[in-house]
Amino acid sequence: MNFCIKTYGCQMNERDSEAVSELLLRHGHTCVENESEAELVIVNTCSVREKAENKAVGKLGVLVYEKKSHPGRIVGAVGCMAQRMKENLFKQVPELDFAVGTHRLAHLPAIIDRVLNGHGPILDAEENDERFDELAGHIQGSISAFVNILLGCERGCAYCVVPFVRGRERSRPAAEIIDEIRKIVAHGGIEVTLLGQSVMSYGRTNPVWPENYVSPMGFTEPLARLLEVVSGIEGVKRVRFTSGHPSGITAELVRAMSELPAVCEHLHLPLQSGSDRMLKMMRRGYTADDYRRSVDLLRSKINGMAFTTDVIVGFPTETVEEFEMTRQFMEEIGFDNSFIFKYSPRPGTPACELKDDVPASEKMRRNKVLLVVQDEMGLAINNRIVGQSVEVLVEGTSLRNQACWAGRTRTNKIVIFEPKPGIKPGEIMNVRIERAMPQTLYGKLI
Ligand code: SAH
Ligand code: SF4
Ligand code: F3S
Numbered sequence: 001m002n003f004c005i006k007t008y009g010c011q012m013n014e015r016d017s018e019a020v021s022e023l024l025l026r027h028g029h030t031c032v033e034n035e036s037e038a039e040l041v042i043v044n045t046c047s048v049r050e051k052a053e054n055k056a057v058g059k060l061g062v063l064v065y066e067k068k069s070h071p072g073r074i075v076g077a078v079g080c081m082a083q084r085m086k087e088n089l090f091k092q093v094p095e096l097d098f099a100v101g102t103h104r105l106a107h108l109p110a111i112i113d114r115v116l117n118g119h120g121p122i123l124d125a126e127e128n129d130e131r132f133d134e135l136a137g138h139i140q141g142s143i144s145a146f147v148n149i150l151l152g153c154e155r156g157c158a159y160c161v162v163p164f165v166r167g168r169e170r171s172r173p174a175a176e177i178i179d180e181i182r183k184i185v186a187h188g189g190i191e192v193t194l195l196g197q198s199v200m201s202y203g204r205t206n207p208v209w210p211e212n213y214v215s216p217m218g219f220t221e222p223l224a225r226l227l228e229v230v231s232g233i234e235g236v237k238r239v240r241f242t243s244g245h246p247s248g249i250t251a252e253l254v255r256a257m258s259e260l261p262a263v264c265e266h267l268h269l270p271l272q273s274g275s276d277r278m279l280k281m282m283r284r285g286y287t288a289d290d291y292r293r294s295v296d297l298l299r300s301k302i303n304g305m306a307f308t309t310d311v312i313v314g315f316p317t318e319t320v321e322e323f324e325m326t327r328q329f330m331e332e333i334g335f336d337n338s339f340i341f342k343y344s345p346r347p348g349t350p351a352c353e354l355k356d357d358v359p360a361s362e363k364m365r366r367n368k369v370l371l372v373v374q375d376e377m378g379l380a381i382n383n384r385i386v387g388q389s390v391e392v393l394v395e396g397t398s399l400r401n402q403a404c405w406a407g408r409t410r411t412n413k414i415v416i417f418e419p420k421p422g423i424k425p426g427e428i429m430n431v432r433i434e435r436a437m438p439q440t441l442y443g444k445l446i
Contacts, residue, residue: 001039001040001116002029002037002039003024003039004032004033004034004035004037004038005017005041006044008045008046008055008056009048009079010046012197013044013045013080014146015146016044016079016105018146019105020042020078020108023106024112029112036070039072040076040112041063041073041076042075042078042108043063043075043077045077045080045082046081047080047081048160049341049342050346060077060093060096064095074097074112074115075097076098076111078101078108080161081099082123083101083102083164083165086101087123096121097115097122098112098120098121098124099121099125100124101124101125103128142188143395144191144192144395147184147194149172149196149202150170150196150199150202150205151170151171151196152166152167152170155197155198155201155283156283157272157282157284158349158350159282159312159315159343159345159351160349161346161347161348164349169201171196171202171206171208174209174229177194177226177230178233181230181233182233185233185234185236188426189235190236190238192240193241193242194239194241194242195242197243198243198245198248199223199242199243199248200223200244202226203222203223203225204222215228219255220252221252223253224252224255227253228260231260231263236262238393239264240263243268243270244267244268245269246269246286246290246293246294247286247290249298254298254301254302257301257302258302264411266305266307266336266410266411266412267307268310269291269294269307270310271291271309271326271330272284272312273288273315273322273325273326274326274328275323275325276288277322278315278322281315281316282351288325288329292332292333295333306336306412308335308336308338309338309339310340310341311326311339311341311370312341312343313326313340313363313367313370314366316343316354316355317358318343323366327370327373330374331373331377334377334381335374336411336412338370340367341367342364343363376438378438379438382440386435387432389430389431389432389433389446390433391409392428392429393407393408394423394424394425394427394429395408396425398416404416404418405417405418407429413440414439414441415431415433415441416442417431417443418444418445419445431443431444
């Protein structure tokens with residue numbers, strides 16, 4: 001049947017949606033872009049903030065309401081909310097046909113068959129280690145692919161629901177990852193992003209390299225070794241990995257990033273707060289100074305290193321002074337981009353025991369202040385690139401303006417330019433930057 005997947009949440013969810021698509025295609029279903037043509041609509045959900053959950057519930061509500069005008073339509077929810085809420089999700093969306101958790105996605109084709117045979121609604125949110133990761137999460141022909149290397153999370157940040165919905169931390173064997181990337185390249189992939197919630201814990205959870213493995217560059221750390229092999233795969237032009245944590249910025253990782261040409265000079269390094277008291281309450285495991293030292297180390301060895309980050313405003317008991325520390329710290333570091341979130345209490349997390357005492361209006365104010373700060377910083381940083389030539393991986397027509405094309409720099413900035421005849425997605429071209437916005441560069445092909 002015709003299916004369509006709508007994805008909320010992080011890159012791990014995007015990867016899962018790609019893998020689900022592949023799986024359904026293999027089972028004879030057809031993927032359609034347009035929801036109205038779909039007989040099966042799957043929403044891949046995120047639980048990280050209440051707002052993300054509300055969005056998904058709203059979307060599911062509309063989809064099941066539309067069953068009236070789309071007789072026979074099947075609507076399912078997969079991912080983190082199914083995992084977290086289980087049968088309660090059916091209370092919020094009564095006409096839902098199935099809800100399948102993060103560990104059970106490999107069972108989707110069978111679950112859909114059971115629904116089609118009249119055995120719905122079905123809930124499957126069991127927690128076991130299904131090897132769904134082995135399914136290449138890659139749509140054929142796409143130039144950029146996400147590859148899971150570390151599943152789950154055990155860092156236990158006080159505010160975070162991820163450990164509850166993604167299970168215990170486990171690292172995939174390097175050989176399996178390398179195999180998957182070879183397949184991706186064979187299907188036209190050029191750029192790979194290695195994914196893990198706290199990606200620098202890769203290989204610290206369980207062995208991933210054979211005991212007698214010798215890295216040609218002499219790396220002993222699992223992630224540095226992986227970067228070395230992945231960047232050496234013929235056809236891989238760009239390698240990224242996310243999300244970072246200051247504890248993982250070791251001398252070896254920095255050497256890998258600086259000496260391996262395919263590894264891009266960009267890191268997403270979530271900060272969360274610039275106040276040590278907040279960081280401690282958040283159980284982040286570093287101080288502002290630790291963070292600063294990680295950034296300095298990378299900057300000292302890698303020219304043009306770009307940093308992006310996540311920040312939470314209004315964590316319980318955060319004072320105006322502590323918020324100001326975050327603002328100042330952000331300005332000091334100079335982030336290329338940042339994602340600012342208002343604290344949202346998540347059931348079951350340690351922070352949820354604390355009173356959510358920063359008023360919504362004050363969270364909003366702090367959020368706005370940081371958005372302005374980020375825009376100013378982003379613009380100042382990008383203005384310095386004006387006049388320079390940058391290497392762009394061409395992605396395709398720009399979403400906003402079909403006459404223009406878009407691509408990304410190695411530092412992960414979007415570049416908009418006029419295409420030339422015969423240009424193809426996946427080409428690497430040089431663009432001279434003529435104009436900058438806080439999050440976008442504009443230029444001409446050279
Ligand atoms: N694993 C990633 C982050 C996953 S969630 C990492 O740790 O790097 C993405 C971001 O959402 C987090 O970095 C944090 O800034 C934000 N976030 C997570 N839980 C939140 C909550 N309860 N309220 C507000 N923001 C939250
Ligand atoms: Fe959540 Fe922290 Fe794990 Fe990130 S590292 S997923 S914020 S617990
Ligand atoms: Fe959201 Fe699940 Fe990712 S909760 S942030 S989609 S791991």
